[in-house]
Amino acid sequence: MSIASILLEEKKAMMYVEEARKRAQEIIQRARAEAERILRGSSDAEAMRMELRRYEESLKEEAERILSEYRARAERIRAIPEELIEKAADLVVREVLGS
Amino acid sequence: MSSEQLEALKEEIWRRARERAERILKEAEMEAEGILEEARKRVEESLRSSLESEKTLLRRRMLGRALSEGRRMLIMAKSEVVEKVFARALEKLRSEAESKSEAYRSFLRRSLEQALDHVSGPDVDEVIVYANESDLDLIASMIENAPVSMRLERASMIGGLNASDAGGQRIYYSSIESRLEALKPILREKIAAMLFRGVGA
Structure with missing residues (x-):
């Protein structure tokens, strides 16, 4: 070497x-x-659409919860006892007759 | 230089070369990983920010619609109840008028006084009073000493009276129907305060 x-x-x-x-x-x-x-990447756009769809589903459930809460409140309003309706009607009579 | 020394030198050259090559490749791999990581991060950030704004819009739209639909339901329910109250009140007023109760007679008397105040004047020769047929006699007895000429006319109304001068320029409305209509905006508030407080409305 x-x-x-x-x-x-x-x-x-x-x-x-x-x-x-x-x-x-x-x-x-x-x-x-x-x-x-x-x-x-287009696969990520698809993932975004999927995520939005999932979110929309959860929002639908939330919206339905809100609506059923309002429905219940509306029912409570409609179920006001007759004696209160009578009292309110008496108030109207008094106001109209000015007595 | 002995052959052992040469051999050792050769080994040393290759050891250094391998070390250098390894370092170069390792650095390249780290840089490559950095490039990919940065790209993933950018994609993720851009997706997250556009996803978040999409989600906010969607949320605002869907829940906003639910809330306004819910509020509409409450308004409808309240309105139904208030209308029920007015319907019941009208029955009661009809009954007051038909029975000529004391409260109704007082109301009629006051209405007549106010009608005269409002309609009569130096240029008015005659006051016309419009009332339900069943009230005409009662009103006639109330105007016996009226300071102005008065004429009674039959009209279709539950009770109360309307009055005007002969030319119809001064008109006073005090029929039950017209008083109820005029008072409705205030009455709605009073009824709401009376009925809807405490029902979660």
């Missing part, structure tokens, strides 16, 4: 490192391409 052979090994080692550098570039380029795809 001689100095020449060492120089040859040195060259081979440099090429090895250069090869690693090329592979590194490829890794980064692939990542950039993948990032582009992610940013344009």
Whole structure:
């Protein structure tokens, strides 16, 4: 083995490192391409539509709860006892007759 | 340099080269992961922000509709009850008028006085009083000493009276129907205060 052979090994080692550098570039380029795809991603838009649909369903339930609460309140109003209706009617009579 | 030394040198060259190559690849992988992570984060943020605004709009629209529908139900229910009260009051007023109760007679007397105040004047020769047929005699007895000439006319009404001068320029309304209609806005509030407090309305 001689100095020449060492120089040859040195060259081979440099090429090895250069090869690693090329592979590194490829890794980064692939990542950039993948990032582009992610940013344009249509599957995420679909996920968004699904999420909105799920949210809409939960809102429907909430709206129904609100409505049934109002329905119950309206029923309580309609169920006001007759004696109160009579009292209110008496008030109207008094006001109309000014007595 | 001995062959062992050369061999050791060669080993050292390759050890360094491998180390360097490994470092280069490792750094590349980290950078790639960073690029992907950043992209995912950006997508997530943009989705989240547009999703949130969509959700807010949807919520406002759907719950707003439910709330206004609910409020409409309450208004309808209250209005039904108030109308029921007015219907019942009208029955009672009819009965007061038919029975010529004391309260009704007082009302008729006051109405007549106010009608005279309102309609009569120096330029008025005659006051015409419109009333239910069953009240005409009663009214006639009340106007015996009236300071102005008065004429009674039959009219279709539950009770009370309306009055005007001969030309119809001054008119005074005090029939039960017209008083009820005129008082309805105030009465609605009074009835609501009386009936709907405490029923969760």
